[in-house]
Amino acid sequence: MRHQIVVEPCGSASGVMMKVDDLLIVDDHPLMCEALTITLRVAFGLRQAQCERNLAAAIQRLKCGKLPDAILLDLNLPDAKGSEGMVTLARVAAGVPIAVISANEDPAMISAVMAAGAQGYISKSLSREAMCAALRRVWSGEKVTPEGYDPDDAPQHLALPDMEEIAHRFASLTHQQSRILRQICLGKANKEISYALNISEATVKTHIAALMDKIGARRRTQVVLLAKAIKLYDCD
C-alpha cells in the first residue's frame, strides 16, 4: 500500500524536513525495533533511537526525560491495542510529531488514529523505501495516510471533526481515570473495579464522575459507546 499526501502546504519530497536526532520507537517486537533503527539511521542519519516495548514504559520515559524530536508508535502493543496509545501519547508528548505504524488498514481505525492527532499512518506492509519516503513526508510537516484511504467514503457514523473532539476529551483523562475507564469498558461494576484496582468504591465513583464530566457522558453506556466510537481499545 503506497501513501498519499492529504494535507500538504509544501512540496511532497522536497519540503523542509525537520532534523530528527532523538527518536522514540514504541513497538513490542524487538526485530521491528532493530530494523527500524538501522533503516532510519542509514536513511536519515539519526544517531540513536530509543526503544520501548509498551505504552507504560514509553510514558515513563517521556515523563522523566526531555521529549524526543519524533515518535514512531506501533498500534498493537501488549499495553494498548487501539487508538488508546495514540490518545495517551498525544497528551504526554504534546507537540511531538507521532507517526503510527500498523498492520491494520481499516479506514475507521485510520480515522480514529488521525483524529487523535497522529502526524501519519504508515502501513507495516510498506517496503523499506516506501516507508522512508512516507516518514520523510511526515517529518516535513505533512499528514500522511495510506493511499487507499479516503475519510469521506469510509463507512463511519462519525465525522472526523467529531472524532477529534472526542479524542481530545479522552486525552484529558488522568492516569487513574483511564484505568477505570478501561474497566468500565470491560463491563465491570463499580464494586468490581474497586477490587481490581485496590481502591474503595467511593474513590471509583469519584473518578467516574470526573471522567464522565470530562468526556460528556451521563450514563456509563454512553462512556462505552464513546470509547468504541474512537476505537480506544481492541482492533476490530
Place this chain on the structure above:
Amino acid sequence: MRHQIVVEPCGSASGVMMKVDDLLIVDDHPLMCEALTITLRVAFGLRQAQCERNLAAAIQRLKCGKLPDAILLDLNLPDAKGSEGMVTLARVAAGVPIAVISANEDPAMISAVMAAGAQGYISKSLSREAMCAALRRVWSGEKVTPEGYDPDDAPQHLALPDMEEIAHRFASLTHQQSRILRQICLGKANKEISYALNISEATVKTHIAALMDKIGARRRTQVVLLAKAIKLYDCD
C-alpha cells in the same frame, strides 16, 4: 475480490445445486434489485424475484406468505446497517439459505455475518460472472466467503464459535425486545426509551429483564459490549 470455498462437501461448480424458483432480494437500492433480478433470471432461470427495500418490509413478507427458496440480503439497509439484518432474518426465515451482499470487506464484519448463519458473503465489487459463480456455490450448499478472508488471521478478540453462540442469543429476541436493545445501544435511559417507544417504563424494564436473561448479560454495559462484539449495528 474473488471468492474461495470454505466449507465444501462436494465439487465446487458441479455440486447438486438447489432449484431456486422463489427468491427474495432485500436491498434499498432499486437499481441493484433490478440488476440482480435480471442477471439471475438469465443465469439461473428463476421466474421472478421479490424485492423489499428494508428489513421491516422483508420480515412482513416472510411472516405473511410462505418462505422463499433463498434470500439475498444487502447489509447496508436504511433499517439495519450491521449484522442485525442477518441475525433477524435468520430467525424469521429459519432454514432458508441467506447470501449477504455487501460493499464492506472488513474481516470482522464477515466473521460476524457468517457467525449469524449466512450461507455466503458476497462482495458488491464482484463482476456479474463472479457473483453468479459465487451464488451457484452458495446454492450448492457451500459456505462462501471472499477470497482474502481468513477467520484465523483476522484481528478479532472473539472466536467464531463464540460469535455464533452470541448471535444465536440475539436471534432469540422478540421484535419489541430488539427495538429496546437498539435504544440501549444508543445510550438511552429506561425513561427515555419508554418515551421513544410510547410504552411505560415498567414495560421497558420487563423487556430489558427478558432480553438480558436471553443474551446472558447482568449489566447494560455488557449488553452494549455484546452487541458491538457481533457488530449488530453500524458498519465500522
Place this chain on the structure above:
DNA sequence: CCGTAAATCAACCCAAAGTAGGAGATACCT
C-alpha cells in the same frame, strides 16, 4: 376452545449508579 407466546402495566424491593460536598495526603511548580 384452549394453550402458548408476546406485549402491556403495576407494585415492590434492593442494589447499583450517579450527585454533592467536604477533607486529608502527596507532589509538583512557581
Place this chain on the structure above:
DNA sequence: AGGTATCTCCTACTTTGGGTTGATTTACGG
C-alpha cells in the same frame, strides 16, 4: 510559601437499574 493537580476516602442523598411476581390483553395455532 502558596497554588494547582491528583488520588484518596467519607457521608448523605437521589435516581436509575435490575429482579420478582402477578395480572390483563391480543393474537396465533392446534
